[in-house]
Amino acid sequence: MSIKGRFTRTSGLGLVLAAGLAMAAASPAEAKTFKWAFQGDPVSMDPYTINETLTLGFIGNIYESLIRRRKDLSIEPALAESWETVKPDVWRFHLRKNVKFHDGTPFTAKDVVFSWKRTLSQGSDVKTFVSGIKDIKVLDDHTIDIVTAGPRPIFTSEIPFWYIMSEDWAKKNKAVEVGKLTTEAENYANRHANGTGPFILKSREPGVKTVVVPNPNWWDKATHNITEGILTPIKSPATRVAALLSGELDMMYPAPTQDVNRIKGTKGLAMLEGPEARTIFLGFDLQRDELLYSNIKGKNPLKDVRVRKAMYQALDMNAIKKKVMRGNSWPAALLIAPQINGFKKELNTRFAYDPKASKKLLAAAGYPNGFEIVLDCPNDRYVNDEAICLAASAMLAKVGVKVKVNAQTKAKHFGKIKREDTSFYLLGWTPSTFDVHNVFYNNVKTRPAYLPKGVEPQPGQGQWNCGIYSNTEVDKLIELVANEIDPAKRQGMISKMMTIHKNEIGHIPLHQQPLSWAKKASIDLFQSPDNTFQLRWVTVK
C-alpha cells in the first residue's frame, strides 16, 4: 500500500488560499511546487513517438538535443559545445564533456549515433528531423562528423527537437526501437525517461498527472527556482479556468477567449498573449477544371487570379482582428510569421481591403453576380477557427461570393482536405524548423502526382498542398533555398519565391493567432512563440 501523489499539503494550502480568493501571493517560502495545466497530455515520454508541439515541448524539460533554441528562437549550443562545417556537407560537432544522463551514465558520441539509428526505426514519427543525415562518423568520444546529403544550410535548425537518448539505458530496458502499435507490449520509454536535461521524470500517470523534479547534476546553470513541477491535463476549458481561479494551479493554457477579460480582472492573476509563430491561411483548389463544391459547372473560377484577388480584397482582417479575435491577432501577408527565418518585413503588406475593387475584379473575370463555394474549416484546432470562417463567409457574401462553411472536428477536417476533397480550406502552419523552407516545401511545392514527366519528387513534398498550387519556378526556388549556404543569396531567393507566390495569390494568408496563457501574477515565466512551455524559465516568487 502506498500513497500516490503529493497533493495533500499543497491542496490543503489551496483551501486556505481559495477561501480568501486570490491571496495567492501569500505562498510559503520553502516548497516551490509549480502546478500547471494544458488541455491535453503529452502522448508519450518517448521523444520519437510523435512530432507534436505539446509532446516534444514537454519532453524538452527532460531530454536535450545537440542544439537548443534561445528565447528569441535563435540557436545555441546544448549537448554540442560547438560545431563547424569541415566541408559543405560535413558538420563537425564537439560534444560537451562531463554530461551525465539522469541514471548516471555519461553522455558520449555513441549515444548520438544510437539516437540517430533509433530515430530511423519503424515506429518513429520524427524521421524528418534526421532526414538530412547521411552518416555519422565518430572521431572520438566527444567529436563526431555528421555527413549530410548535399549542402544543407537548414541542418542546425532541423535538430533542436531531436533529443538524444542513452544507448545503455535503452538497451538495458529493451527500448532500442521506438514502440509500435502492433505489438501487445508497452515500450519502456513510453512512461519512463532518462535524459540529460534540467528536469527528471519522477512519476507519470498518462492523462492524469506527470511530476518532474530538478536535475541536481545538470551541466548548465539552473535559471528556475522550482523544486517540483506537476502537469495536470484539464480538458474542459471552464474547469481549467476554475482551477486557476481557485488557486489549485499556478498556470494554465490555453485560456478560453471568453474568459480572458475575467482573468485579467482578477487580482493576483495575469494573462500572457504574445503572437504564436503559426500563420493561419486559406487555400484554393487550383487543380480541377470543375470545382467539387460550387455552383459553377464546367470551369473552375479559382483558376483565375482575378477571382482569387477579389476574394482576398473582400476580407477585412482588421475587422476580424477586432470582432473575432478581440484585438488579439496579427494580420499577415506572408505564409510565415516574423519570428521565422526568411521573413521579409517589406513583403508583409496585405493587398488592401477593398470590396469595390473585389466586385470589379469578379465582373472582369465573368462573375458579376459572384458564385457559390464551400469553405472547409476545422472547429477545434486553431483559436476561433470556425468563427474566422464564418466572418470570412459574411465578408465574401458582400461582394457576391456565397460561402457555405463546412466546419468540423480536426480529425475529419484534415483528412478531408489532405485527400484533395475540397475547393476552399483553412489551414494553419508553424514550420518545425522555424525556417521558411519547411512551409513552402509542405504547402506550396507541387505534389508528386502533379509533377510533369521526368521531374523527380523529393519525399513528402507538397503533402499539405491540398489545392495543388503549382509553379515550376517556385518549385525550383524551393529546392535552391534548401541547398544555398550563402545567407544573402539565400534570402534573395526566398524573397523572390515569396513575392511570386504572393502576387499569384497562391493562398490567402490571414493572421498570426495569439498564444493565450494564464498564470498567477506571482509566477515569472517565458512565453515562447513556438508554444512550447519550458520549466527552466519559471520563477516562483
Added chain:
Amino acid sequence: MAAYIVRRILQAIVVMLTVALIAFSLFRFVGDPILALVGQDTTLEEQAELRKELGLTDPVVVQFARFVGNVARGELGISYGQRRPVIDMFKERLPATLELSLLSAVLAIGIGIPMGIYSGLHRDGWLSRVFQTVSLVGISLPPFLVGILLIYLFAVFIGVLPSQGRGDTVQLGWWSTGLLTWSGIKSLILPAITLGLFQMTLIMRLVRSEMLEVLRTDYIKFARARGLKNRVVNFGHALKNTLVPVITVTGLQVGSIVAFAVITETVFQWPGLGFLFLQSVQTVDIPVMAAYLVFVAAFFVIINLIVDLLYYVIDPRLRLDRTTSSDHGG
C-alpha cells in the same frame, strides 16, 4: 431458473456482437486515426505504411472479425493515444469510474427513495412541494451545467472543495481507491452530486407517483379497514408494491450512470473510463473506443440480468406463476 440464465447469456452475446459491429461501422465516420498518430511533417508514404500495418485498409468486416478474435483471446490492442495496452488503461481507470458511479447511485437511491415516499405520503405538505421544485431543477439542468455551477460555487467562491481531479489515491492491489484519503473523498463529492442528481430526481418522482397510485388501490383501503397500523400499510404493503417498476428503472439508471459518466468525468477531469472514451473519440483512438463500447454493452446486459433476477425476489407472483398456474395475482 438455470435455463433462463443461460438463455439470457446467449442473448447477451448476440447483443454485444451487434453493438460491436455497429460501433465498427461507425468508426469510419469519426475521422482518420492516422492524422492523430503522426506530426505534420510525416510523409504520405509513411502514413500509408502505418495505415496498412494497423490493418486500417482492410474491409470493415475483416477488421471486425479480427477485433472479435482478439477480444476472445483477451487482447484489446494498444491505444493509439497513449501507446499502452488498452487493458492496462482500463484497469487503471475502472476504479475511478466505479467509485464515482457507486457513490452517485447510493446518493440517488438513498435520497431519492425516501424523498419519493415522503412526498407520496404527504402530497400536499410544504416539504413535498420543496422536493418537487428541487427535482424539477435536477431533471431539467444538463449535468455539465450542474457540474460547472457546483465548481464555481464550492471550488472558486467558497473554496472548500477541489475543482477537478481525484485527489490522492491509495493502491490496493491493482485497485486504486480515493475513499481512504481525505483529499480523495473531498474530490469525490462534487462529481458524485453532479452525476447522481438527475437519477435522484428521477427516482424520487417515480417513487412518488407509484406511491400515489398504489395508495389508491383497494387492497390498501382494505388493509386500513382491517385496522393495520399506518407504518405497516405504508411500508409493508404500499412501498413493496411500488418497488417493481422502481427497481427496473433504477437498474437501468445505474447502467447509465456508468455509461454516461462521460460528461461529468470530462467536466471534473475525473480520470475514469468515460473521460478516456471521450478523449479517444477526439483522437480517433479506435482500440479504446471499441473496447469501451463493448464494456458498456456488457455492463448494461449484466445489469439487466440482475434486474430480472431481482424481480423473482421481490414479486411473489413471478415465482408462483412458474409453480402453480393458478390465478393469485388478482
